Amino acid sequence: MKPFTTLTGVAAPLPKANVDTDQIIPARFLKTIARTGLGKSLFANFRYDEQGQENPDFVLNQAPYRNAEVLIAFENFGCGSSREHAPWALLDFGIRCVIAPDFADIFHNNSFKNGILPVKLPREICAALMEDAKLGGNARITVDLERQVVVRPSGEEIPFEVDPFRKHCLLNGLDDIGQTMQHKPAIDDFEARQRAAQPWLYA
Amino acid sequence: MAENRPRTLFDKIWAHHVVETLPDGTALLYIDRHLVHEVTSPQAFEGLRVAGRPVRRPDATIAVVDHNIATDSSRRTGITDPESRLQVDTLEKNVVEFGVPYIPLLDARQGIVHVIGPEQGLSLPGMTIVCGDSHTSTHGAMGALAFGIGTSEVEHVLATQTLLQKPAKNMRVTVDGKLPVGCTAKDIVLAIIGKIGTAGGTGHVIEFAGEAIRALDMAGRMTVCNMSIEAGARAGMVAPDQTTFDYVKGRPYAPKGEAFDRAVAWWSTLPSDPDAVFDKEVFLDAAEIAPMVSWGTSPEDVAPITATVPDPAEAPNETRRAQLERMLQYMGLTPGQKLTELKVDVVFIGSCTNSRIEDIRVAAAIAKGRKVADGVRAMVVPGSGLIKQQAEAEGLDRILTEAGFEWREAGCSMCLGMNPDKLTPGQRCASTSNRNFEGRQGPGGRTHLVSPAMATAAALAGHLADVRDYQPQGSH
Numbered sequence: 001m002k003p004f005t006t007l008t009g010v011a012a013p014l015p016k017a018n019v020d021t022d023q024i025i026p027a028r029f030l031k032t033i034a035r036t037g038l039g040k041s042l043f044a045n046f047r048y049d050e051q052g053q054e055n056p057d058f059v060l061n062q063a064p065y066r067n068a069e070v071l072i073a074f075e076n077f078g079c080g081s082s083r084e085h086a087p088w089a090l091l092d093f094g095i096r097c098v099i100a101p102d103f104a105d106i107f108h109n110n111s112f113k114n115g116i117l118p119v120k121l122p123r124e125i126c127a128a129l130m131e132d133a134k135l136g137g138n139a140r141i142t143v144d145l146e147r148q149v150v151v152r153p154s155g156e157e158i159p160f161e162v163d164p165f166r167k168h169c170l171l172n173g174l175d176d177i178g179q180t181m182q183h184k185p186a187i188d189d190f191e192a193r194q195r196a197a198q199p200w201l202y203a
Numbered sequence: 204m205a206e207n208r209p210r211t212l213f214d215k216i217w218a219h220h221v222v223e224t225l226p227d228g229t230a231l232l233y234i235d236r237h238l239v240h241e242v243t244s245p246q247a248f249e250g251l252r253v254a255g256r257p258v259r260r261p262d263a264t265i266a267v268v269d270h271n272i273a274t275d276s277s278r279r280t281g282i283t284d285p286e287s288r289l290q291v292d293t294l295e296k297n298v299v300e301f302g303v304p305y306i307p308l309l310d311a312r313q314g315i316v317h318v319i320g321p322e323q324g325l326s327l328p329g330m331t332i333v334c335g336d337s338h339t340s341t342h343g344a345m346g347a348l349a350f351g352i353g354t355s356e357v358e359h360v361l362a363t364q365t366l367l368q369k370p371a372k373n374m375r376v377t378v379d380g381k382l383p384v385g386c387t388a389k390d391i392v393l394a395i396i397g398k399i400g401t402a403g404g405t406g407h408v409i410e411f412a413g414e415a416i417r418a419l420d421m422a423g424r425m426t427v428c429n430m431s432i433e434a435g436a437r438a439g440m441v442a443p444d445q446t447t448f449d450y451v452k453g454r455p456y457a458p459k460g461e462a463f464d465r466a467v468a469w470w471s472t473l474p475s476d477p478d479a480v481f482d483k484e485v486f487l488d489a490a491e492i493a494p495m496v497s498w499g500t501s502p503e504d505v506a507p508i509t510a511t512v513p514d515p516a517e518a519p520n521e522t523r524r525a526q527l528e529r530m531l532q533y534m535g536l537t538p539g540q541k542l543t544e545l546k547v548d549v550v551f552i553g554s555c556t557n558s559r560i561e562d563i564r565v566a567a568a569i570a571k572g573r574k575v576a577d578g579v580r581a582m583v584v585p586g587s588g589l590i591k592q593q594a595e596a597e598g599l600d601r602i603l604t605e606a607g608f609e610w611r612e613a614g615c616s617m618c619l620g621m622n623p624d625k626l627t628p629g630q631r632c633a634s635t636s637n638r639n640f641e642g643r644q645g646p647g648g649r650t651h652l653v654s655p656a657m658a659t660a661a662a663l664a665g666h667l668a669d670v671r672d673y674q675p676q677g678s679h
């Protein structure tokens with residue numbers, strides 16, 4: 001996993017609440033067996049018309065936002081299905097940070113596991129950041145995970161909260177499995193106890 | 204002492220599965236059962252292979268194909284869509300390479316992962332159960348802690364049999380009273396989501412309780428738990444009781460003989476203590492529930508079938524007004540229109556929400572001696588091959604096909620636009636599935652979520668209809 005430390009880039013405004021995973025990556029694009037290549041299908045139902053032509057009104061089809069690294073949206077971002085293809089598609093497009101008032105649980109988890117930082121900020125601040133973002137390529141936003149601040153183009157710093165363990169993993173690009181493997185003796189003990197108490201759980 | 208604090212069903216199952224608590228409060232949680240399907244597993248197996256890691260407990264894991272497969276006779280000759288075939292082939296290779304038990308496509312036990320888990324006795328009370336699929340919440344009906352995970356977590360469970368999890372908050376939804384005629388478990392859960400909204404359960408595990416929930420059979424409880432995810436919850440569960448134990452007894456993977464008695468003794472200790480405290484409580488009166496239908500593109504946008512389409516002009520704020528306008532436009536609805544006036548093109552009875560034998564019996568009872576309206580394509584898709592066999596043994600397939608329904612092979616089918624069963628743009632569908640998002644059943648498709656009884660009524664009427672006008676004929 002690629003470490004996330006600090007990021008300065010263009011932010012795309014998506015002033016919508018309840019952006020669900022079917023919108024982020026429609027089900028018809030889930031038939032992959034690898035983690036890469038989904039960026040072209042990100043928000044496909046908004047980005048392309050029925051003939052597959054780009055819709056010029058959609059934000060990610062507009063010049064500066066084609067290189068967006070941050071996405072700003074409203075409440076309940078990532079609701080719907082548990083598909084991890086949603087963060088994969090965002091990541092493959094180049095987005096490494098999503099800012100919203102809140103996130104659906106599974107999406108929130110999946111983001112951290114894929115090196116995407118979800119940042120929760122109150123709705124008014126998200127709205128203000130969207131105004132900044134509307135300035136396009138002239139307005140770069142910095143997301144500094146080490147210091148836990150979002151820096152507006154004006155230089156104003158907005159602090160955000162992040163779970164310390166997840167922060168540690170993201171900063172160091174640490175893979176969860178490797179960490180859990182260090183607890184192998186405890187897992188072995190647990191299984192020995194459970195096998196004695198509930199043998200029907202073991203074939 | 205903390206151990207003497209009254210605990211909820213969730214607290215107890217959680218405590219039984221904590222391997223270790225990390226300094227920041229994250230738990231390393233042991234997973235008893237891992238269900239795997241073809242869509243969310245290829246990249247997880249890819250990760251194991253790259254890192255040279257084995258599957259820690261193949262005996263606690265089982266794989267099945269459901270999302271991509273055709274539900275007509277063409278499934279026997281092989282999958283034609285190259286991408287679907289690739290996912291299925293990849294799973295079949297992976298289960299061999301990693302030694303994971305697998306239920307093949309043409310096995311009678313094949314079906315939707317959330318239907319076959321309970322059916323096979325793979326999902327048991329008190330277990331922690333995961334699957335790379337949000338509707339894993341279904342298995343919570345067994346009195347288990349069951350939740351959906353992403354592909355990275357699938358890989359984590361395959362490699363370690365554990366997950367890193369933060370404890371959820373406790374929420375209880377109590378439904379007391381008796382459900383009126385024509386209403387089912389599906390109407391209960393749609394009413395709950397209508398009341399608490401799609402974020403009403405965020406961060407919580409919901410325990411469904413109360414007289415009306417206790418009165419449900421296991422199929423009904425599964426329907427309710429299935430849609431906890433649509434209420435934003437991490438999981439949904441129902442306390443195990445005699446109904447649960449009777450259901451489990453004799454299933455292929457359930458404990459047998461003396462082990463079963465021991466298991467029941469343990470399972471009986473799991474229900475929430477009488478004075479356990481919940482972080483959030485919601486109450487509903489079952490007597491006030493009516494047959495429900497969703498009219499919008501979010502599962503919280505539901506109304507009784509007797510209602511009319513809402514008017515965006517009456518929205519409480521600008522955001523909602525814009526959202527309503529967008530929904531009505533997508534759904535092709537006019538404010539004030541009666542829901543019963545909406546003509547349907549397709550009726551879909553199936554999905555992990557409503558494809559069990561009980562659901563099919565309800566549909567057949569209402570369809571018996573009647574005909575599907577002209578121009579309506581109505582399909583019934585059993586949740587598993589065994590349910591299909593059972594329904595055929597009861598003659599339900601004949602009743603349904605005589606009425607004009609298609610009788611199909613088990614799979615996810617039209618629940619999502621991933622296999623050949625799809626809506627075409629603009630088609631309106633009364634569906635017993637769980638999601639009505641834009642494009643869920645195919646691009647441009649318009650979904651109305653309903654119970655199997657209501658779906659059957661819609662098929663017969665040719666429009667959304669009140670099932671109370673379609674009571675079974677010849678029953679006294």
Ligand code: SF4
Pocket residue numbers: 269270315316317336338554555556614615618619636637
């Ligand atoms: S039936 Fe629908 S909701 Fe259930 S597992 Fe299949 S696709 Fe998912």
